[in-house]
Amino acid sequence: MDFNPKIVAFCCYYCAYSAADLAGSLRLQYPPTVRMIEQPCSGKVDIRLLLEAFEDGADGVYVAGCLEGDCHFLKGNIRAKKRVNAAKKILDKIGIGGERLEMFNLSGSMGPRFAEIATEMTNRILELGPSPLRQARQAEGENREEEASK
Amino acid sequence: MIVAEAKPLEEILDSLKGMSKVLVAGCGGCVAVCLAGGEKEVGIMASALRMKRELAGEPLVTVEETLTRQCDPEYVKELGKKLDGVDCILSMACGVGVQFLAEHYPDMWVVPALNTKFAGATIEHGLWEERCGLCGECVLAQTGGVCPVIRCAKSLLNGPCGGSQNGKCEVKPNACAWQLIYDRMKSLGRLEQLVEVAEAKDWSKSRDGGPRQVVREDVKIDG
Incomplete structure (x- = not known):
């Protein structure tokens, strides 16, 4: 089965989002698996948002915020990191796996690093395979089809 | 405020065994302030429960509702509109809220999502300590x-x-x-x-001897 991971990236406007722009201007290639969601600050991201991304079908999720000490709102990225860690624990308990969620830090001038992160995360998810939730939904769909054909 | 914290997910899942539609009821009072049972925590809990149950092959439907308070009848009444087809209410309030919901909805199975800890204060963001x-x-x-x-x-x-x-x-x-x-x-x-x-304290006014009551005739509306 071909697996095209769905990865959601919550990107801070002041760094990752600009870095993505720069990566584009530099004509850098990165996998088309990443869906970016612009945030006013990585600190805007809360646990509910992260869980719901998985619930809505993401195989992997990451939050990209400014380098530590460089947050435009002083501590947003530190708060995001704590929330990501808390959400990882919940994902472990649920059975989705905390390793499918990650926090990255970069600056607006790090276009190549943005592409690198997208590749790194895509490779990680490719290795882990589809989210258990996606697998469960697929199995459920196949069961229903089988029953319908009977 | 009354300070509470979430029960382990496994314990909550255990209490929801066999239920297919659950109303996750938050409280906008103390437990919202101590970040245990407000609207956001209701969303996180409901999402986690839905995913866990879906992975177990027993999908769960959740209804999310956060009342202004679960310890006042006028707010508790509002929940009645949301109970269509619901098997169970998971209350994310303190023990008072859980009991109040159970009292007001005698036909409904009500279970707690939180452990009620103490009457305390916020020492710093994320740290609460008992004071009363x-x-x-x-x-x-x-x-x-x-x-x-x-x-x-x-x-x-x-x-x-x-x-x-x-x-x-x-x-x-x-x-x-x-x-x-x-x-x-x-x-x-x-x-x-x-x-x-200090002389020996009159502990009869404390927690033993059944539920205590405060009666204020001047503010009673009926009777």
């Missing part, structure tokens, strides 16, 4: 605003005990409540007040 023992007869005027009933590990009214060492309690790493009382009285020039011996 709900003993029913406040002694703070005699102890300079530091409660020996709950902050002293032995609830001594004429402290400190011999376990007060370098200002610390021998039971927990907290400051000795009686050290705090002494320091505060000293700084306010009221040390002589501590010479007065």
Whole structure:
């Protein structure tokens, strides 16, 4: 089965989002698996948002915020990191796996690093395979089809 | 405020076994302030439960509703509109809210999502500490605003005990409540007040002997 991971990236406007722009201007290639969601600050991201991304079908999720000490709102990225860690624990308990969620830090001038992160995360998810939730939904769909054909 | 914290997910899942539609009821009062059972926590809990149950092959439908408070009848009534097809209410309020929902919806199975811990205050964001023992007869005027009933590990009214060492309690790493009382009285020039011996406390006003009531005839509407 071909697996095209769905990865959601919550990107801070002041760094990752600009870095993505720069990566584009530099004509850098990165996998088309990443869906970016612009945030006013990585600190805007809360646990509910992260869980719901998985619930809505993401195989992997990451939050990209400014380098530590460089947050435009002083501590947003530190708060995001704590929330990501808390959400990882919940994902472990649920059975989705905390390793499918990650926090990255970069600056607006790090276009190549943005592409690198997208590749790194895509490779990680490719290795882990589809989210258990996606697998469960697929199995459920196949069961229903089988029953319908009977 | 009443401080609570979430029960382990496994315990909650266990109490929801066999249920297919659950109303996750939040409370906008104390538990929202201590980040345990407000609207956001309801969303996180509901999402986690749905995913876990879906992975187990037993999908769960959730209805999310956060009341202004779960300890007042006028707000609890609102929940009635949301109960269509619901098998169970998972209350994310303190023990008061859980019981109030159970009382108001006698046909509905109500389970708690939180462990109610204590009446406390926010020391810093993410840290809450007990401040009131709900003993029913406040002694703070005699102890300079530091409660020996709950902050002293032995609830001594004429402290400190011999376990007060370098200002610390021998039971927990907290400051000795009686050290705090002494320091505060000293700084306010009221040390002589501590010479007065506190008589045995009337514990009949405290938590044993069934639920206590406060009655205010002047504010009653009916009767």
